Amino acid sequence: MTRLGTWQIVMFSTMFVGYTLYYYNRKSFSFIMPYVIEEDNFDKPTLGAITSSIYMSYTLSKFAGGIMSDKVNASRMFPFGLLGVGLLVVAFTLCTSLKMMVVVWFVQGLFQGMGWPACGKLLKKWFPPSKLGIYWSLLSTSMNIAGGAGPVVAALLSSSYGWRTALQASGLVAIVVSFLSFVILKESPSEVGIETAFTHHKKKKDTSEPTSVIDVVRTPFLWVLIMYCLLNIFMANAISDWGQLYLIQELNYSPTTGGVFVSAFQIGAVIGSIVAGYVTDKQVNKQGLRDAGSARFPFLLVTILALLFSLHCFNSLVSSESNLLFICVLSFIMGFCAFGHQSLNGVLVIEHSTPVMSGTAHAFFSLGGGVGAVLAGYPLSIVAKHFNWYTSLIIVEGAVILHLLIMLSTWNISTAIGKRRIKSE
Structure with missing residues (x-):
């Protein structure tokens, strides 16, 4: 395997694991909701207020994150967002009032929007058009895997240790992976001394303006x-x-x-x-x-x-x-x-x-x-x-x-x- 091929696998694997954690933590409260009701007697309006808060902020942050990814280093944006997500999930378990829970979960959604736009930029820089579709599709399945396995994992942890411990575990794993992502992810092949022959526009000489x-x-x-x-x-x-x-x-x-x-x-x-x-x-x-x-x-x-x-x-x-x-x-x-x-x-x-x-x-x-x-x-x-x-x-x-x-x-x-x-x- 070439050096470029090795780096592509490393980059993709890191993004896959990282985005699985992004999505799992975004949906984590929904996964442990039955145990929240059982332990804390939260009513439906309370549950709705918490879950709605993250969807509102995520919609806004994903739009802002897309624009931001053109201005900042995507290989730093991805782990920074994951670190924020992990810290806020842990902070959520320490909240004692509904108002604080809603605020913390809303802010978590703001960090969630940094994940997928950064993935898009990194995939475009690391993979040629002839492979972009398959790697994009494979990365997309991280959400299906998190969505399918998430309820089972959350149920096992919540039933044994309580819902707060279950959330703390997912947050801590996200924090650890964010630090690994800071070390592993690179903005482009040239950053590790690899010059690629492919371009993403196999057309005539580019005559475009900025x-x-x-x-x-x-x-x-x-x-x-x-x-x-x-x-x-x-x-x-x-x-x-x-x-x-x-x-x-x-x-x-x-x-x-x-x-x-x-x-x-x-x-x-x-x-x-x-x-x-x-x-x-x-x-x-x-x-x-x-x-x-x-x-x-x-x-x-x-x-x-x-x-x-x-x-x-x-x-x-x-x-x-x-x-x-x-x-x-x-x-x-x-x-x-x-x-x-x-x-x-x-x-x-x-x-x-x-x-x-x-x-x-x-x-x-x-x-x-x-x-x-x-x-x-x-x-x-x-x-x-x-x-x-x-x-x-x-x-x-x-x-x-x-x-x-x-x-x-x-x-x-x-x-x-x-x-x-x-x-x-």
Whole structure:
């Protein structure tokens, strides 16, 4: 293995472990919530106030973190954020009043926003376009692993030692890994004396001027990807959150079946993310980065068509007498397509942005996901309250159709993000 290959593995492994801890600590209070109720008798409004505080601050900090990653050293930003997360999780366990708990958890969310933008910058600098998709997708699965194993780990620790000790353990591990990240992570291959032959724009001689935030915001392709992200997060959250309630409350399936539905969706999400990155990297390696359209678009089209088909089958064919295997297969396909699609959306933003503004572009892109998550929550629950969950899922199906129409109408759009062109001599 070459020296560059060794460093790439070290860099990726460090980011993977670090971001798994980022995500675990962001969701840690949700994981130990049953034990908080049992030990401290917190009521629902109290629990809601704490959990809502971190989502509010995380949405803001992820946007700010994207812009910040273009201004500061990403290899320092990542461990600094993780250190702050760990310290604040430990501090949270020492709080004795609700007000202090809400404040500390809110501030923790501000540090959470430093993680993923820094990962995006480091991946872009350490991996060529032909490998960016697969490594981005693999790194994305850290969230699925933390989300899947987190409740089990938290339950074991909380039942044996109490919820405060369980949180302290996750915070301390984050602190230790943050110090290791400070030592291991490097901003670029040149920092360790490695000169790479690859570039992230295999095109004609660059005739671009220095770019600004205004140049990024004016880019049509960025707004197309923002719409992709908004609609995709809306669809994914709605299916995973409300699909099981549709089965339980309207089709009279057991909570166990609802849980199996969610598990199949998450398994599909992990496999879909990895397959999407691997397959489309092969296409980029063959065709390079295009000025119009992308070599990743055909796979995106296939996944959106498969998502539309599987969701339509779920809405129209699943009944109270349907086979569980059939339901799980549909859930797996929906998870595979939704998360494979979303993973590629993030790759497209990073690989088609100018190197100095990729973090800023991803910050605006992430806002679309935040809006989609909000729309999939309270608004759809209001629709279900006045009508039913089936009506909410029909709206989701309409969103998939809208996504498909936008994709087809922008198939050959210019893909340059934040690049101001000047005439060559």
